[in-house]
Amino acid sequence: MAQHDFLVELGTEELPPKALKTLSDAFTQGIVAGLAEAGVLHGEVISYASPRRLATLIRAVDEKQADRDIEKRGPSVKAPEQAVEGFARSCGATLDQLQTESTAKGDYYVFRATEAGKATTALLPALVDQSLAKLPIPKRMRWGASRVEFVRPVHWLVMLFGDEVVDCEILGLTSGRKTRGHRFHYNHEIELISPSEYVENLRTPGHVVADFAERREQIRQQIIAEGEKLGGVTQIDPDLLDEVTALNEWPVALTGRFEERFLDVPAEALISSMKEHQKYFHVLDAQHNLMPNFITIANIVSNDPRQVVEGNEKVIRPRLSDAAFFFETDKKTTLESRVEKLKDIVFQNELGTLHNKATRISSLAGVIAEQLSADKAKAERAGLLCKADLMTDMVYEFTDLQGLMGYHYALHDGEDEEVALAQNEHYMPRFAGDELPTTASGIAVAIADRLDTLTGLFGINQPPTGSKDPFALRRAALGVLRIIVERELDLDLRQLLTIAADNHTSLPGREGLEDKVLDFMLDRFRAWYEDAGIPVGVFLSVMALKPSRPLDFDRRVKAVSHFRNLVEAEALAAANKRVSNILSKQGSLPQSEVNTTLLTEKAEQALADAIATQQAALEPLFAAGNYQAALESLSALRETVDAFFEDVMVMAEDEAVRNNRLALLNQLRGLFLGVADISLLGS
Known part of the structure; x- marks a missing residue:
């Protein structure tokens, strides 16, 4: 089957910078999900995003859906003719196009056909439209007299499948092959012959770096270099870097300076002002002190960059002056005197x-x-x-x-x-x-x-x-x-x-x-x-006891997590579950102490001895919160417990013997409950 690259680009007014990456990812994922649902195969998927565009390039897209075999089973051959005709009509067929099939329940009418796959170009408009409609946009806007709604006004739409335009109308725009360059450096249309030209034609002559990740890395390298020129280290906040990347199509890093007197203000206040209000990066010297400089990202290559820098310095000065004024004013009143104002x-x-x-x-x-x-x-x-x-x-x-x-x-x-x-x-x-x-x-x-x-x-x-x-x-x-x-x-x-x-x-x-x-x-x-x-069953086994000391809770969880990897763990967890089920059916137990004179079977005598030994060994471990060592000690009970259940009838006819064995099992369960309810490990 023939394959072609597919490109879609929606041109807009400047998109919200903090949402750009999310919108881009969701747009691409929506289209890819639509192709998958339609059964259209494709190759590599690439997202592009800049302040004025959302775009997706998908390589090697099948030109149509694969043909699909259809089989529908209808009524019995003994059914009334009216029912058979209705089935045929629902399949878009005539009676002579139906076949019969024998089953264990009798003979039935069957409709079989091969449905030709639709052309991909016929599917793409709806897929793109649906993806745009599902974008995570809290509040959409309208513009002009149009009833169309989107996060920002839209201006152009590129839809290319191979070298052909996918004819459609989306968000009131007619699709074409013309994108647009940088708003200032190349405010002209750029005609695309095929999707493969997109990135390079936008770069030259368009002055647009369409790839978000590439643009982000360019900015990162530029601001690092600017910091090194100052003899310092640029501090890069990942969120700020993403936001600045979303604000620029052709980024150029420029370094400005502010008056050193502002350094008397706590550095956090200056950094907050530069970062939150101006989207500037700050620089630290070798002693990790704030330097009186900032790095800004311009969206143009200026013929006179000094003028751009001076403009930014004029903008930041009043912001830092405000911070200095607030700091000096606040210091005139103590925190203690402000408590009353609360x-x-x-x-x-x-x-x-x-x-x-x-x-x-x-x-x-x-x-x-x-x-x-x-x-x-x-x-x-x-x-x-x-x-x-x-x-x-x-x-x-x-x-x-x-x-x-x-x-x-x-x-x-x-x-x-x-x-x-x-x-x-x-x-x-x-x-x-x-x-x-x-x-x-x-x-x-x-x-x-x-x-x-x-x-x-x-x-x-x-x-x-x-x-x-x-x-x-x-x-x-x-x-x-x-x-x-x-x-x-x-x-x-x-x-x-x-x-x-x-x-x-x-x-x-x-x-x-x-x-x-x-x-x-x-x-x-x-x-x-x-x-x-850590599996949820481990958490549930400890949560069943509800230890109210979080540190103790954490130690128990880690001990049980270690225990479940021991070879004895599965058998002991199953035994605890069995014991839990037996005891839960008894309601309140008639006795808590074990009468050793009623222990007649070797297996129950061995279990009683083992429990007594464990009780003495576990007491200091529980007191120290050493739950891992406690469970490792309890793992030695596996063979004894297995032998008990194999050789001893718990629910003996003699009531005294039965109650004594239940008390023994209750002691066994109590040992493990000193750490967790390990019967829940399979949860």
């Missing part, structure tokens, strides 16, 4: 103000610090001040600096260094994989802040629902778990949740609140361990 800011209608929250955080942070054998007073002080920087001009203007500015202002106020560090650290981790707090006060306030929010929102019956989590409670729960596990803190969540809940003055859902929140938090471990490659 009474004017509502955290949540039913949970009070930020002042109420800061007071609760302070109290709980003190409790946590005591449990960590840390300085209670520092943790309480850090908790009381932790939201005060929200009342500063700097954080009002640069919201992403909350915490960081609290640290700088606390130092300026003469607060203890650990208290100052906690102002920033209590927001950690801010996102998945982010660094964790290092100071005891930072850890205490970080945990207290999140537990206060969790108990408060659950207490007023506002837990996350489906994908909706406006207060980021899932992230808060994961943050607490990460801090406790990775910092190896022996903290009891149920106890802390009870204290956090009691700190709230009135919660409609107070009854059983700590258990609800604990279940929610521990369930966050499921995805955690799945990402680590």
Whole structure:
């Protein structure tokens, strides 16, 4: 079958830069999925995206669908003639075109035919249109008098299959073979004879680098080189790099400078201003200090680049002046004096103000610090001040600096260094994989802040629902778990949740609140361990016991994960499941102690001896939390347990013997439940 390359390009007004890559990927995936559903084979798929275009090139596309054999079984040959005629009409056939087929149930009419595959050019318009309609666009817009809707106004459409135009109309545009070059360097149409010309013809004469990844790498290399010219190292934020790539079609890196006096302002504020507002990259010197320079990406090759640089320097100067003004003004008022102003800011209608929250955080942070054998007073002080920087001009203007500015202002106020560090650290981790707090006060306030929010929102019956989590409670729960596990803190969540809940003055859902929140938090471990490659059955085996100490929970999971790889694991898991089923049918057990005089079978005597030996050996292991060693010890029970079930009738006719054997099995199960319910390992 003949094959041709296919190119589609939609030309638009400048697309949203932060969404460009997502839109491009979704556009291509939609077309590829459509071809797969239609049964059209193809080769390599390449996406292209720039500020004014979304494009997809698919190589070696079959010129038509493969022919398809159709077979439909109809009514019995004994069916009324009217039913047979109806079946024939539904197949687009006549009675003489039907065949008969013998089956075990009798003879039936059958329609068989070969359906010719449709030409790919006839399928492509609908596939492209459907892909565009399914793009993840939160809000579409209309322009002019048109009823067409898209994320931005559209201007041209290229649709080529081989060297032929795929005739169609999409989004009000008639397809053609003419693309357009750079808005300033080559604002002209560029005619394409075939899809293979697309990239190079846009590059020359079009001055457009169509490939997003290629353009991104060009920018990366240019800004690295600019930093080296300054004797420093350019700091590359991947998200900023993607955004700048999406803003330019012909990128040119230029370096500007700002006044050194601005370096008296905390570097984070300057960086935030440059990055968020101007899309500039910053440079650090050999001592990792911010240099008074910035690197910007222009979308043109200027005949007078100095003029472009000076223009950017004029733009950044007032932004940095604002930051310097805010910093100097904020320092005139202490964080402590701002705490009172938190009474004017509502955290949540039913949970009070930020002042109420800061007071609760302070109290709980003190409790946590005591449990960590840390300085209670520092943790309480850090908790009381932790939201005060929200009342500063700097954080009002640069919201992403909350915490960081609290640290700088606390130092300026003469607060203890650990208290100052906690102002920033209590927001950690801010996102998945982010660094964790290092100071005891930072850890205490970080945990207290999140537990206060969790108990408060659950207490007023506002837990996350489906994908909706406006207060980021899932992230808060994961943050607490990460801090406790990775910092190896022996903290009891149920106890802390009870204290956090009691700190709230009135919660409609107070009854059983700590258990609800604990279940929610521990369930966050499921995805955690799945990402680590640990089977869900391992998580469920530990979750069945609901250990309320996350560090202990993690140690149990890792021990069970190790245990399941032992040769004895499968048999012992099956035995535990059997024991669990037997005991669950008994309701409450009539006795807990084993009467050794009733042990008459050798196999049950051996099991009783083995259990007694294990109980003595496991006690110090459980006390030390050495669950891996405990399960390795328990693995020695395999042969004894197998022999018991092979030789002993548990449900003996003699009630006393039966109850004694049930008590023995209950002791066996209790040994394993000291770590986890391993009967769930197959889940």
